[in-house]
Amino acid sequence: MNSFERMAPDQIARLALAVCATAEAMGQSLSSDAAELIADDLADYPATAVSAALKSCRRGGGKLTTDSILQRVQAADGRPGKDEAWAIAMTTNDEFETVVLTDEIQLALAAAKPVLDSGDKVGARMAFISAYERLVGQAREDAKPVNWHVSVGFDANRRIQAVTRAVQIQRIPREHGQKYLADLSVEPVTEGGRALAGLITGEISYPAPGLRKKLELVKSSMLEMRKASAERKDEMRIEAANELADRRALLMQQAQDLEAKRAVQ
Incomplete structure (x- = not known):
């Protein structure tokens, strides 16, 4: 089951043009039908991720294929090695x-x-x-x-540190970080803990x-x-x-x- 919102038809059309342009920039000849097929295969992924993957392909060289684009899209999905x-x-x-x-x-x-x-x-x-x-x-x-x-x-302080770090490296959205701290009813027990909590909540406590x-x-x-x-x-x-x-x-x-x-x- 796909959890991403599929691209709209106009986005897929623009993507097909971008695929064609990328292939040309890499010294390949790609028909419009082939580009449309590749674009349709990529339409289940976020447009920003696909755009970044095409840019990476242009910089990396080699042969442009659906698989070469998908590998780059998937590698950037935020899952750790x-x-x-x-x-x-x-x-x-x-x-x-x-x-x-x-x-x-x-x-x-x-x-x-x-x-x-x-x-x-x-x-x-x-x-x-x-x-x-x-x-x-x-x-x-x-x-x-x-x-x-x-x-x-x-450990209450480690809760703050872990959630704050996750927000900083964008593993958890800021609003989710705020909710986690609120749900956990965390009370920082050190000055460092209060400072870390302030990074997420924007509030200073004493x-x-x-x-x-x-x-x-x-x-x-x-x-x-x-x-x-x-x-x-x-x-x-x-x-x-x-x-x-x-x-x-x-x-x-x-x-x-x-x-x-x-x-x-």
Whole structure:
């Protein structure tokens, strides 16, 4: 199912002319019928992406084909490469880290989870990459735009940093970033956190008395952790492991929901 809006007939006609002109600039002869066929094949993708791809073809040289244009269009769809995708997937192992990931990363991670749980990280990476490349290939063939979403961690400041970074590199629209912060009811616990939140919300906030009290509680908790007995530390580690298991279970459920949606499309 194509999630992009197909180009209008007049846009397709202009695209056919651009394809002809590009072929001529590259030293090729292309009939108007062939250009119209290529334009029709490309009409399911954003006009700006196709225009950029044609420009890249003119600069790169070689033979102009539908495939050579499509490769450039798809490579610019915002989906990370397999190595970056694996690194993002592994970040979900830290329950305190807020992770911004794509549908394909989440589905591939779910596919690799049985191997990862067995302790074979090398095998898990291979399984992840295989699934990820297949999922990305299918999404690109269906002309589906990339969908980035947030997996929330426990550290409030990291939530702000992750969402802010995602907005800055245009993985999440600014308005979505504002909504994420509002929905998460994030209260920055450091000056840096407040500054980062201000980049998205445009608002400057100052520590309220209640927030200062929370800071004191956090500080006391940290001191308690340092003084905790070995037995209490073990309990804390178990609690952290349980929280991580809960997070993984949520990611798996979300992946199953995504698969179910894909099945009915």
